[in-house]
Amino acid sequence: MGRSPCCEKEHTNKGAWTKEEDQRLIAYIRVNGEGCWRSLPKAAGLLRCGKSCRLRWMNYLRPDLKRGNFTDDEDELIIRLHSLLGNKWSLIAGQLPGRTDNEIKNYWNTHIKRKLLSRGMDPHTHRPLTPVDGAAASRPAHIAVPARAAPPTRRDEHGGAAVPRPEPRPVSGPAGCRHADLAPGLPLPP
DNA sequence: AATCTCAGCAACCGCGGGAAC
């Protein structure tokens, strides 16, 4: 019943991606487009599970990714969307072209949380932390406000897995797979 | 100069929804 036999998890690599793996994945998707992640690794000659390939492509290799510091506008938009949607990172990412849910999630946890706390706002409820005045006064002691200048350190190397960003290039749609792309966008409230 | 601490980020894990048999 059901479908054909499923993904064998043995004989798959884990951890950081190598340049060669990246290039194989890019090359395959350039030709065949996104989608059918389960069969992709085998077809592309990768010893990875489809899930891992999808993640790598979506979060790092996609040509339309921005890969840079978030602007103040983006910050504010993320904060606003988070107050409306909660931790629906994929929905929030849908409103920020070139940004991924994983990137936004990481950015939220490392930067925006602190930003809100320094304003005296609860990052979860988006309400003032306590009735008492002053942001710093109400900040929990264990939560540090930007301890460092937080320079825009974008480690393009991670375990030697980084690869030069591929030049932007339209990718053909899912080749025969059922799922559609993420909905184009949510109507933003006034 | 060496060591320690912590921020930042890529990648993994587990689960739920929904489509394919």
Next chain:
DNA sequence: CGTTCCCGCGGTTGCTGAGAT
């Protein structure tokens, strides 16, 4: 109609490098 499987999402982990001591 029930079962199986794929896809995508959110949460978490672990590694790396920069700053502090």
